[in-house]
Amino acid sequence: MKKTTMTLCVSALTLAFATEAMATEWNVSVWGKRRAFTEHLHKLAELVEEKTNGEFTMNISYGGLSKNTENLDGISIGAFEVAQFCAGYHADKNRAITVLELPFLGVSNLDEEVAVSHAVYDHPAVADEMAQWNARMLMTSPMPQYNLVGTGEPRDELSKFDGMRVRATGGLGRAFEAVGGVPTSVTSSEAYQAMESGVVDTVAFAQHAHLSFGTINEADWWTANLNPGTVNCPVVVNIDAYDALSDEEREALDSSVPEAIDYYLENYGELLARWDEVLAEKDVEKVMISDAQLAEFKEVAMPIHQQWIDDMTSQGLPGQELYDLVNDTLEGDARVELSRSARRTG
Template identity: 40%
Template sequence: MKTFTRTAIAALLLTSTAASAQMVEGPDVNWSFSMWGNPRALSAGMEAIAEEVSEKTGGKFNIKIFYGGQLSGARENLDGLQLNAFEGAAICNFYHPGKNPAWMVFSLPFLPLGDPKVDQYVRSKLFEHPAIVADMERWNAMPYMSGLLPQYEILGKGDAPTSLDDWSGMRVRAGGGLGSAMEALGATKTTLPAGETSTAFQRGAVDAAAFPYTYAHVSFGIAEEADWFTANLAPGTSECGWIFNKTAYEALPSQYQELLMSLRGKGMDVEQAAYAEQDKKNLPVFKETMQEIVYSDSDLAKFREVAGQPVWDAWIAANADKFDAQGLFDAVWSYAEEAMNQ
């Protein structure tokens, strides 16, 4: 991943104009970010931004990402930000749905986020939505950059679910609305942090795992153990994004704030390039070592019928007294339409 990051920076970040190449003067600042797991496609964009920030400030503003839960567990990153234990972190919304109820909109099934350009536009706009911002403010945090997780697919052991009925009784690692979609097929959802899923999968505590396709299945060792994979289920995604400690951000000089904000788009470009690179590498291996499951159009239409609108309606009703859930849900579709019309 370090090799990819350097390549990505050369291609996407160092093609700047003469104006953007100018040095940004300011004080010495050192930030620590909390991340679980190892460096991977999800972290490539933030790594690229950290390198660019250091270069543009002559080494005065440095961001270091601590992996493997060195600073905090995956479920406790919001708590650490609230306590000012570090300046930034990655979070996955479904690791702690009660802490970020509005953010669970990202995990609803069958949202119009399949196209990478639409996905980046919609998530960037949602990161500025009042309900999404308010979720973070409760933890002295602020949204920064989406992780742009690709559509999920599912890898599993044992008998392959070649029809929708075969999911009944299966134990599937899937969170949020995606988990609710699997429950609509009769599966039992299990919500586990990514780092704990491999062990549960190896020990038979779960039968299958839903992860962003294909990179996360490889990053967390699921592909090494699986017998089959779904190729076109595309039930949805989630949001594992990057957030800042609000106190730390507001303490930065304005030129450092502007530098960080100016790099979000390029950071997301790096993420999407990393995902695409991993797919190119991983998919041939998947097809060679596992059974590929491709569902018929009629099966997919049935899946969307039982796990689309009913899950959406239930989520909106369950959150109506917490925030404008209907307005937030509608915003996803409105932003997607804006993106497709550009």
């Protein structure tokens, strides 16, 4: 009887250990704090866990696994399975997707941002470049056009940008430089301190980041319609980890991407809808740039596009092809359908 009982106990323990061993647990590296910019990751984790009955879980860490500028490096060595990063943090590591950070691309809403991002992510040149970091594109983190917050007198004319120290990365930084600004690429987490200490005069962010990183609390004014462009921030997965998933787990992950993006867009839309209330609460002046000034800014910044194409081509990347892909995706009446398609396919 004792022998039978012991055998049953051993069998139960063996089964328990086997069940535990079969469970898949991934770590996700992000930074800052939970905000609109990371909501799709939380939704993705929730959906994946639901679809696998708790056998596939994702632990989201805010800064506990890596610096935001080193997330792609962490993915490359398998330090964690999923990470979010922004192209402008290390343009040399992800050259192909920096086409999405060119100024004045003509993206007018978040649906279009999803469409152009996923179209570019699907290009073989992007896949090849990411594979060098053992990374596979999973989904974008769509952000609206960046705008400035600043202190003192509003900078509502291009002449006032001359000498302006601005926190801006990538193509945005080059755009402000073209009109006399002095860009600095401090990380988002450092932006508030840089503004508070006077290292920068202005900070270019999307709305959620001005809130999350506190720059709106230092601001006297905000440019409502400058809209020079945005930063592109993909979510990537370690290729080895992705390939090691079972068919069921991979299906749960892939099928959850469009749902997570839809949730993100709905949540971000709520933030945009109450943005004017935020400005009023914090006594921040809403500054409108004239059409003439916007046209001049765009004209000055447009040569950056051709320079990007030439630079990428000289480095062996299909610069013109990637640039045309963005424009073709945005072209004509296909915009809405393309954005919907991108969200469905992830």
